[in-house]
Amino acid sequence: MTTPPGNVASPASSGSVAEIQQIRLFRIYNHYRVVVSLMLVGLLFIEPFTADTRFRWLEYYQGGVFSYLAINAFTALVMVAGFCPRERHVIVSVLLDILVLHGLLLTSSGITNGIANLVIVSVAAGNILTPTRMGTFYAALAAICSLGISAWAVLAINETADDIVRAGTLGILYFATAFVLQSISRRMIRSEALARSRARSIAELEQINRQIIQRMRTGILVLDASGSIRLANAAAEELLFGAASRNDSAHPGDRILPAPLKQGLLAWRKHPGKRIEPFQATATSPLLQANFTQLDQDQGDQTLVFIEDMSKVTQQAQQMKLASLGRLTAGIAHEIRNPLGAISHAAQLMEESPQLDEGDHQMLDIIRRHSKRVNGIIENVLDLSRRRPAEAEAVDLPHWLEQFCIDFEQTRGDGEPLAIELSPDPATPQARFDRSQIEQVLVNLCDNGLRYSKQQIGENRIQLEAGATADGERAYVDVRDFGPGIPAEHRHSVFEPFFTTDKGGTGLGLYLARELCEANQAHLSLVEDDQPGCRFRITFAHPGRMI
Known part of the structure; x- marks a missing residue:
């Protein structure tokens, strides 16, 4: 009317x-x-x-x-x-x-x-x-x-x-x-x-509390007596299900608790004082720790669950360890590099002598390789200790990967042909990250992949794939090689510092790559499938939910 x-x-x-x-x-x-x-x-x-x-x-x-x-x-x-x-x-x-x-x-x-x-x-x-x-x-x-x-x-x-x-x-x-x-x-x-x-103040306070809970990095769940989800913040959905609801008002009861968490809930109800073991919700999710508490002591029908990313705690401990190591390395780098440089230079001069036999050349090769390895360890630890904060920006991932492949092939410069198979999905959503830091991660993954593919199939060949997660809101990048793969007993250790299966490696490459991903609120994981070689995945945070 x-x-x-x-x-x-x-x-x-x-x-x-x-x-x-x-x-x-x-x-x-x-x-x-x-x-x-x-x-x-x-x-x-x-x-x-x-x-x-x-x-x-x-x-x-x-x-x-x-x-x-x-x-x-x-x-x-x-x-x-x-x-x-x-x-x-x-x-x-x-x-x-x-x-x-x-x-x-x-x-x-x-x-x-x-x-x-x-x-x-x-x-x-x-x-x-x-x-x-x-x-x-x-x-x-x-x-x-x-x-x-x-x-x-x-x-x-x-x-x-x-x-x-x-x-x-x-x-x-x-x-x-x-x-x-x-x-x-x-x-x-x-x-x-x-x-x-x-009433307005209470409503504003409730809205602020809701926003704080939704933007917390700690996952929060509220479960009823049957174990159904009554409330879940965005961090809990991303940690447990790998995807956050597109609609904030969506009913969380549609989600089903992962089996390890449900078993932990049953064990806690039988023994409230017992702490459950860390678990993984999915094969690519980080290690999680759940803590339970009774939300309503009178009725006793609701349970509050805090979901902590254990990789954060582990990383903090490792960061403290590496920070101390970085300070030590920064303090003695000059003292180490001077004699290390003298050793390398002396080895180069000895190689020029015509009086060396084959055994001497082998010894000099050992000196040169291990001097290079020691210098690489010092450089990597120094990079960890003086890493700058991430400067995230919105990136069109398929276009950025195309340019990355062109730049990577031009700068590799070893003269050997490269086979980089790029297959980006046009529907890949935008991602927010620091271009230089994620580029450093991809260079590390691609170098490793090319090296192991060369050892296994005799050619420098890797695959790059970009797409969207199950919820269609977050982007990911996969780097697959055709090497021998990683043994099952070593899969949980590949991201630990100084762990390596390569005699000439420093054991810091993958750790540094994961640290750079975490600095950009991304997650680097090893995807297990039945395909040959290794498949590493970088899963980026939702571009609208980054803190």
Whole structure:
């Protein structure tokens, strides 16, 4: 329905709870007016008035009663049709009631008529609907009209002076009603304002708490007695299910607890004081630790679960270890490199001697390789200790991988042909990361993959794949080689510092790669499948949920 401008104000556009409350009260008051006018009209038909001396002007009284009913009925119909009165409409209605009722008093038997009591109700309603100075004006107008009718009756038709006394008493009642109701109304308004303010503060606090819980890196679950999920924040969904809900209002009960966590919940319920063992929700998820607590001690039907990423704790311990090692390395790097450089230089000079036999050359090769390895260890540890913070930016992953492959082939420079099979999915979502740091990770993974592929199949061949996770919101990159693979007993150790199966390696490459991924809120994992070689996956964080 179209609202005529200037006549109707919808509650939603009025912008004030007080105005909406005023409209509701006015509707109730108008129902009262309709009932009163119907009763007045009904009395005309129930008891016929022909030559009743109680009425001064019967025809005018009857016309006034019918007019009053018509006005009130019209107002009720307009409000049913959707009209929302403003304050000025309320004021006009109350003033009209006071004047019409006094007109009925004048045309009937005067101030002694029971209709005078209805004026008190109108004054009271006016002070409730508009608890301002206008309420005092209603009382003053009603008192003046009452006194005016009584004075006219005494002077014009020789009524007794008792009417003036009664009019004065009614005037006192009008003002008393106005003052009392204004005081009560102001107190109620202050109470409502305080209640609204507190409700708004509670709502804002609840919203802040919800945002804090959703953005926490610790997973939080609320489970009912049957183990169904009642609440889960984004971190819990990513840690347990590898995907967060697209819609924050989605019902978390659709999720099913991973089997290891469900077993841990049952074990905890049997032995509440026992700490469950760390577990993996999926093959590619990090190692997780769950802690349980009873949420409601009275009912005892809900359980609060905290999900911690154990890799964070392990990484913190390793970072402390490497930080100490980095400080030590930084302090003695100069002392190590000087003799190391002298050893390397001496080995190079000895290689130029024509008097060396094959055994001497083998010994010099050992010196050169191990000197290079020691220097690589020092460089890697120094890189860990002085790594700069990530500067994340939104990246179109397929396009960025194409450019990476071109740059990688140009800078490798060993003269051997490379076979990099790139298969990006056009529907891959954007990712946020530091280009230089993730490029360093990919260079490390690609170098390893090419080296192991060369050892196994005799050619430098790797595969790069980009796509979206199961929820379609996060991007990932896979690097697959065609090497001999990693034995099952070593799969959980490949990301530990100084662990290596290559005699010439430092054991810091994959650890450094995972550290750089974690700095960009990405996760580097070893994917187990039935394909030859190794498959490493970088899973990026949701670009809109990065902290």
